[in-house]
Every structure is written in C-alpha cells, then in structure tokens.
Amino acid sequence: MHGPVADHYAVGGVLDSILKALASLGKDLDALTPHDLAPVDTFHIRGREATVELAARAGLAAGMKVLDSGCGLGGSARYLALDHGCEVTGVDLTPEYVEAATALAGRVGLADRVTFRQGSALDLPFADNGFDAVWTEHVQMNIEDKRAFYRESLRVLKPAGVLMFHDIFRGDAGDPHYPVPWADEPSISFLSTGDDVRRTLDALGAQVLDWEDTSERSLDWFRGVLAQRQESGTPALGIHLLMGEAAPAKLRNVVRNLEEKxxxxxxAVVQARAR
Ligand SMILES: C[S@@+](CC[C@H](N)C(=O)[O-])C[C@H]1O[C@@H](n2cnc3c(N)ncnc32)[C@H](O)[C@@H]1O
Incomplete structure (x- = not known):
C-alpha cells in the first residue's frame, strides 16, 4: 500500500523483536532509557556517534521546532528532544517504524516531547515555514526525485532555517554492490553525487554552511563493527534486526562500497533563503 520502499523497511514485528532482545539482555522493559535503545534505533552509519556529531554542527537550542524527515525508529528524534530540548516531529513512510517509534518514545518517557506520524518526505503533511530545522539521515538514497525532496524540506523551514543531513551519496567508482541496508537491489536505490546535490540546493536558493565528507570515519567505524561481530558473534540488539536475513551481506557491502569508493x-548544514 505504501510502495516498494516502505515494503523494503517493513520486516514485520520490529517492535517485538527489539523488546525481546532488550529483555534477553536483562533490561527492565518498564524502565528503559534512550541509552538502552541506542544500538538499534539509529539506522545509519556510525549510529548515535553520527547523530551527536551532526547535532553539534548547528546551534540547536531548547524549544526549537525540528522535523526529522524519514525518522525511522526515531532514535535521533528522541536524542534531539532529550539532549537539546527541541520539540521534535518525526515523519516516515513506513507505518511499522512510525508505530514502533511512538511506542519506544512512550517507553522512555518522551511521549510529550516527540511525536511521529506516517507520511512522505516528498509531500510533507505540514504547512510552509513551520520548522527551525529539518533533520534527515540516510533517507534520500531511496528517493529518485532529489529536487522534489530538497524543495519539500526547504518549504517547511522558517526563513533562514537550516536543513541538516547525514547522507549517502554516489562515489566515483561506479554502482554499489547489492544488497545494501537501503535496498536489496537497484530498483529502489537512487544515489546522486555530492556535487549534483550541491547544484540542486544551489538552484533552490539554499546556501551550504557546512559540508564534510565523513567516508573515512564511516569506514573505520564499520570495519570495527564487523571485526567485533567476527570476534563475539552477532549481538542480541543491533541494526541487523531491521535488515532481515540478508543483514550480514548488507553490512559487508557497506564496507566494500566504502572501500571501493x-x-x-x-x-552537511544548509540554510534556507531568508525570503
Ligand atoms: C535507513 S533508514 C534511516 C532512518 C532514520 N533516519 C535513522 O537514521 O535512523 C531510511 C528511512 O527512510 C524512510 N523513507 C524512505 N523514503 C521515504 C520517503 N519518501 N518519505 C519518508 N520516509 C522515507 C524509510 O521508511 C526508513 O525509515
């Protein structure tokens, strides 16, 4: 009903499998903390570390209204609410994730500070000029129409608001090896080069304030994850719970694709026109 991208992410029973894994680690399910969820609720390279780093790139202050576009299970949204005092809304295409994100926010006592709803980043269910910041991590590689994605992100920003992203782009050595965490095969994977994205942002009147290629750090981190898994086996709680049976191949291919560029x-942090 929500299309092939949502079907790709909907593994079925994701909340149950997370709660079971937490219980197997001896966690009290009635007294969970955001820290307990961190190994699984940030479905992007370098997990919580990258979220903290991206948040530090712009002056997010208490009370700011932030939209997490393609929020997944909502780990970053909860972090921005708890650690930066932001009022966060998460939107995601995949209903299973929205339900799980809402339930997890309730379980860690953040239900009044972060809300989640189903919707598309290409047709955001929000009025113009409503957010101080739009935050997005590892979403646009599933979106073919980049211009529509960035235009829609900028539309909901207040004048001079910031778009903050942590994203995967095309390298200069050809197509990626599949499967990868965002796609089993090429039909739902749309990678643009960073230069193309910068041109698109420029054409939309946005100004790049900060742009850093973090590929090397990402590769080091991912190699560490794989080495640890080789040594100690797959942990009970981790993003493999979100990737189905092909999880090991998907994780290995991220490393290979980074190594082969x-x-x-x-x-990056990008500022919308002052208007
Ligand atoms: C790799 S996950 C990243 C989730 C989250 N941003 C994070 O970093 O933990 C990609 C997410 O993008 C969502 N997504 C993909 N295309 C989307 C779209 N057009 N609109 C909204 N969400 C989308 C998927 O449902 C999925 O939750």
Missing part, C-alpha cells in the same frame, strides 16, 4: 558519506 562506490559510496560516500556526507554531513
């Missing part, structure tokens, strides 16, 4: 990882 088929993908690149970028963090």
């Amino acid at each position: 088929r993908i690149a990882v970028v963090q």
